[in-house]
Amino acid sequence: MNTPVVISLAIFLVLIFAIGFWSSRSLKSATGDSFLQEYFLGGRQLGGFILAMTMIATYGSASSFIGGPGVAYTQGFGWVLLSMSQVATGYFVLMILGKKFAIMARRYKAVTLIDYLKGRYQSKWVVLTAAFSIIVFLFSAMAAQWVGGARLIESLTGLNYTTALFIFAVSVLVYVIIGGFKAVALTDTVQGVVMFGGTLILLIATIMAGGGIDNIMADLTAENPNLVTPYGADGGLSPTYVSSFWILVGVAVVGLPQVTVRAMAYKNSRSMHRALIIGTIVVGFIMLNMHLIGVFARPILPGIEVGDKVMPLIAQEVLPPWLAGIVLAAPMAAIMSTVDSLLLLVSSAVVKDVYLNYIKPDASHTRVKRMSFGVTAILGILVFLMALSPPDLLIWLNLFAFGGLEATFIWPVVLGLYWDGGNKYGALASMVVGIASYIIVDQFFPSLFGMHNVVVPILLSFIAFVSISLLTKSLIQNQSISHDQLERSM
Amino acid sequence: MEKERKKKQDDRFRIANREALIGVALAVFNFIWWFAFAYGLGDRTPEDYSYVFGLPSWFFYSCVLGFIIMALLVIFVVKVWFVEVPFDEEDGERT
Numbered sequence: 001m002n003t004p005v006v007i008s009l010a011i012f013l014v015l016i017f018a019i020g021f022w023s024s025r026s027l028k029s030a031t032g033d034s035f036l037q038e039y040f041l042g043g044r045q046l047g048g049f050i051l052a053m054t055m056i057a058t059y060g061s062a063s064s065f066i067g068g069p070g071v072a073y074t075q076g077f078g079w080v081l082l083s084m085s086q087v088a089t090g091y092f093v094l095m096i097l098g099k100k101f102a103i104m105a106r107r108y109k110a111v112t113l114i115d116y117l118k119g120r121y122q123s124k125w126v127v128l129t130a131a132f133s134i135i136v137f138l139f140s141a142m143a144a145q146w147v148g149g150a151r152l153i154e155s156l157t158g159l160n161y162t163t164a165l166f167i168f169a170v171s172v173l174v175y176v177i178i179g180g181f182k183a184v185a186l187t188d189t190v191q192g193v194v195m196f197g198g199t200l201i202l203l204i205a206t207i208m209a210g211g212g213i214d215n216i217m218a219d220l221t222a223e224n225p226n227l228v229t230p231y232g233a234d235g236g237l238s239p240t241y242v243s244s245f246w247i248l249v250g251v252a253v254v255g256l257p258q259v260t261v262r263a264m265a266y267k268n269s270r271s272m273h274r275a276l277i278i279g280t281i282v283v284g285f286i287m288l289n290m291h292l293i294g295v296f297a298r299p300i301l302p303g304i305e306v307g308d309k310v311m312p313l314i315a316q317e318v319l320p321p322w323l324a325g326i327v328l329a330a331p332m333a334a335i336m337s338t339v340d341s342l343l344l345l346v347s348s349a350v351v352k353d354v355y356l357n358y359i360k361p362d363a364s365h366t367r368v369k370r371m372s373f374g375v376t377a378i379l380g381i382l383v384f385l386m387a388l389s390p391p392d393l394l395i396w397l398n399l400f401a402f403g404g405l406e407a408t409f410i411w412p413v414v415l416g417l418y419w420d421g422g423n424k425y426g427a428l429a430s431m432v433v434g435i436a437s438y439i440i441v442d443q444f445f446p447s448l449f450g451m452h453n454v455v456v457p458i459l460l461s462f463i464a465f466v467s468i469s470l471l472t473k474s475l476i477q478n479q480s481i482s483h484d485q486l487e488r489s490m
Numbered sequence: 491m492e493k494e495r496k497k498k499q500d501d502r503f504r505i506a507n508r509e510a511l512i513g514v515a516l517a518v519f520n521f522i523w524w525f526a527f528a529y530g531l532g533d534r535t536p537e538d539y540s541y542v543f544g545l546p547s548w549f550f551y552s553c554v555l556g557f558i559i560m561a562l563l564v565i566f567v568v569k570v571w572f573v574e575v576p577f578d579e580e581d582g583e584r585t
Contacts, residue, residue, distance in 0.1 A: 077546065080549070080553060081524075081528050081549065081552065081553060084524065084552075084553045084556070084557065085524070087520065087556075087557055087560055088516075088520050088521070090564075091513060091516060091517075091560075091564045092513050092517050094513075095509055095512060095513025095516070096510050096513050096514070098506055098509050098510055098513070099502065099505065099506040099509065099575055099577070100503060100506035100507070100510070102577045103502060103503075103506070103577050106577050106578055212544070213543065213544030213545065214541075214544045216544075217541065217544055217545070217546070221536055225535070225536035225537070226536075228536050228539065228546050229532055229536055229546075230529060230532040230533075230548060230549075231532075239525070239529050243521075243525060246521055250517070251517060268574070268576070268577060269572075269573075269575055269576075269577070270574055273568045273572055273574070276564055276568050276572075277561075277564055277565050277568055280560060280561055280564045284557040284561065285557075288553060288554070288557060418510065
């Protein structure tokens, strides 16, 4: 039991609760449609700073905070190089979705990514396929993150796993259920700031403990010269493989539902511009520091077997205990900020996209309100139960979730925005092909052409989208309002 | 009146399209910079590496300097080329 660490974590959790309660005030007065907008989108009122931080906290943390430095510890500078592909995410996502997505989302009155797809393609099947993949993949991703959060509390406090999981679950559920998106975005901001400051302090302390950069580099080279090359500890990181991460964690992030939903939540173009600048700087800074910590930790604490333990161990080694506590709130923050946004997203897929669209479109305001709170709570409890003893399927689905969602959504979203010729058949084909080919590549042809498994499915789903849209052009012309007409009619 | 409004709509999308293309161009530039320095300078035996601020030069130019350059470029692009447009419809859907 490490008292200063526990106290810092407790203060952090109390702060998070306070934000949840504070955010819930603006929900009380909201009714009906405006309630959904408030709860799931924060009333589209995010400013630049909060937008940047919530984006970073959501994608930057997707397992990278704990896992990333651990791999960097094993692989050396090659993995830091790989992680720097995420700098692109800072500007690319917002520039691509950008103003057009914000305008179209408002026009369709979209609250979720699926609302947007519904407005764009006017197809029940597109909506149901999208909702299905969000519910399955994000639910698993979330459950796995809960396991990670609980393990972290367990290792820091010495509580047993079930108690740790319970503390984690209650903390997250309380603020997400009562506060909705605004609470999530605000807590993400606090968490982003903690990550930013935490990694900086820890990097400086690590360099000092290692006797300066020159000293650390000499130690690394003496141990294994490959550690300072771009090719990884055993020379196994090929340029093709490392470059293919530009797709996975760089540009294709544009298709992740938890990211797109943020691109419809900001207030105006000024917020977006600020978020572009802040986001690029902060994400690059955090990624660089965090992974360098992992590499630099190696000469100071050699022989750590489990990569996930590198961050907690090095923090406790090089920092005074109270500061280690504050810094270790950072990975906690990273996990929480990912989990909270996923929870809300799955809940919105159930309430808004399935229930309100197809089961009970005429549900009363009170009912919608009660459903939103209730579904979020039930999902949280389900995840808790799953995380108690995670089934193998869950672990597999989680590894799969990130790439699977990208392969499913990237083209329906991006080409839906910028290509008027895209239609619902193309979108559906692209989603099905994306997901199916990802499963096939993942199972039978891992690392096809030496690239990450996500690359080929993304190409295939692109081909499917374009070819099917062109083939069904004549079918679609008589039906529904095309994107183009809608645009002109306004 | 109707025509004027239509023109304004088209302008907003033209701006959006241009900014999306800028995003693609930045990412391509970023990738080339990152790749060229990393594998251009890093592809030799570690004994021959030169060091900048204690870091291997391939890493410094590719990741540290590359990141700084990208941050400056994004600031420049946003301040100079990005245009502020309203997101809501003219007929006042939402306040």
